[in-house]
Amino acid sequence: MTSPCIIDAHIHIAGTSAGGCWFHPRRLRAPGFRIMLRSLGIESAKIANHLDQALEERLAQAVEESPLEQAVVLAFDWARDGNGEPIKELSDFYVPNDYVFQLARKYPKFLPGASIHPFREDALEELHRCAKAGAVLVKWLPASQNFSPGDPRCTEFFEALQRLRMPLLCHTGSEGATRNLNKAWNDPRLLRRALEAGGTVIAAHCGMRSAPHDR
Numbered sequence: 001m002t003s004p005c006i007i008d009a010h011i012h013i014a015g016t017s018a019g020g021c022w023f024h025p026r027r028l029r030a031p032g033f034r035i036m037l038r039s040l041g042i043e044s045a046k047i048a049n050h051l052d053q054a055l056e057e058r059l060a061q062a063v064e065e066s067p068l069e070q071a072v073v074l075a076f077d078w079a080r081d082g083n084g085e086p087i088k089e090l091s092d093f094y095v096p097n098d099y100v101f102q103l104a105r106k107y108p109k110f111l112p113g114a115s116i117h118p119f120r121e122d123a124l125e126e127l128h129r130c131a132k133a134g135a136v137l138v139k140w141l142p143a144s145q146n147f148s149p150g151d152p153r154c155t156e157f158f159e160a161l162q163r164l165r166m167p168l169l170c171h172t173g174s175e176g177a178t179r180n181l182n183k184a185w186n187d188p189r190l191l192r193r194a195l196e197a198g199g200t201v202i203a204a205h206c207g208m209r210s211a212p213h214d215r
Contacts (some may be wrong), residue, residue: 001114007111009072009137010169010204012058012095018052019099029094060107068109072138074169075100075115079146079181084119092178099129104134113169114138118157119147127157131164137202140169142185144178146185150190167200172207172212183214 004143015021016028027033033095042054059123064072078086086094100112114130116123116138127138138161143150166206172188180186188207209215 015052020096022094072113074113077115162199
């Protein structure tokens, strides 16, 4: 009998320039972010000058030293307006899909996870491109990317995911690491439309709260 493959399907990467990555300067200066980096063993000098390389190498090392056989490394699309245009000032960070494809080619244990805002004019085209390139899922964080998964405009995207047999990994519940533009959009009940389309949905964090005042 074949043993199950152990995969971590929810690993974030970030950067300030590598592969088109972008990080809001405000977040780079935040004490909590710097404490998190130092807890990963990334020194102040690397935070200032070599953050991209340091994050990539530390992640690769952590996965290699773990019992994981593979790890899904996630892209992260911009916060966008109702027309699908990026809103840079409301975005905390951005990781292009092509960057995670690049990492997956470099590190055999990495699998690429795409991130595609459903209001993008080219959302379906980008979904099919990413599927063809080997993306294993699509990642959303609605409250930070500025849309509701319950919006009827998402229906065509859900149907395309189902046809491609590609899971949707969607943040649910409260969020403390990135900016919340509308906390209500992380309600797991808004994913009903995705289920009705016949797709597979991973409701990350099970809709849990992270603070006593959260729903």
